[in-house]
Amino acid sequence: MEREEDSLSARPALETEGLRFLHVTVGSLLASYGWYIVFSCILLYVVFQKLSARLRALRQRQLERAAASVEPDVVVKRQEALAAARLKMQEELNAQIEKHKEKLKQLEEEKRRQKIEMWDSMQEGKSYKGNAKKPQEEDSPGPSTSSVVVKRKSDRKPLRGGGYNPLSGEGGGSCSWRPGRRGPSSGG
Numbered sequence: 098m099e100r101e102e103d104s105l106s107a108r109p110a111l112e113t114e115g116l117r118f119l120h121v122t123v124g125s126l127l128a129s130y131g132w133y134i135v136f137s138c139i140l141l142y143v144v145f146q147k148l149s150a151r152l153r154a155l156r157q158r159q160l161e162r163a164a165a166s167v168e169p170d171v172v173v174k175r176q177e178a179l180a181a182a183r184l185k186m187q188e189e190l191n192a193q194i195e196k197h198k199e200k201l202k203q204l205e206e207e208k209r210r211q212k213i214e215m216w217d218s219m220q221e222g223k224s225y226k227g228n229a230k231k232p233q234e235e236d237s238p239g240p241s242t243s244s245v246v247v248k249r250k251s252d253r254k255p256l257r258g259g260g261y262n263p264l265s266g267e268g269g270g271s272c273s274w275r276p277g278r279r280g281p282s283s284g285g
Contacts (some may be wrong), residue, residue: 127134218224
């Protein structure tokens with residue numbers, strides 16, 4: 098019986114010795130590398146969160162692709178809508194091209210008509226330069242192709258007074274430039 102009591106009392110001593118050893122080694126490890134362990138745990142947590150979010154997004158995309166490939170009617174409708182939109186845009190482009198060609202043809206016809214008028218006026222002995230800057234004709238009262246309004250120079254207001262000369266240095270207000278001193282520098 099005494100042996101059993103000795104073995105029982107010896108066990109707690111071994112356990113306490115093991116706990117002390119564990120406490121000393123873990124304590125010294127944390128004392129030496131504690132902050133590194135804390136920061137690495139935080140870093141691992143952040144990386145794990147980012148990767149899990151990316152994995153969720155990847156799974157979601159795979160599910161969407163699987164759903165799209167399962168429903169061929171949706172794919173066919175989408176392709177038909179895309180083809181219809183392309184066809185509509187092409188028709189609009191063709192209409193614009195036709196309008197542009199028509200406008201170019203009208204301008205060409207107008208230039209040809211003006212050349213014929215100038216030739217006729219030259220044959221009659223008149224000056225053809227006067228006809229080149231002819232005002233707009235009254236036979237086309239519709240809107241003109243150019244909205245340029247000719248202003249006379251007398252109607253314009255001058256931007257500055259007549260006596261203004263930017264090189265004179267007068268009338269510039271508080272902003273004036275003065276050249277630097279001539280001669281050698283007096284450095285020392």
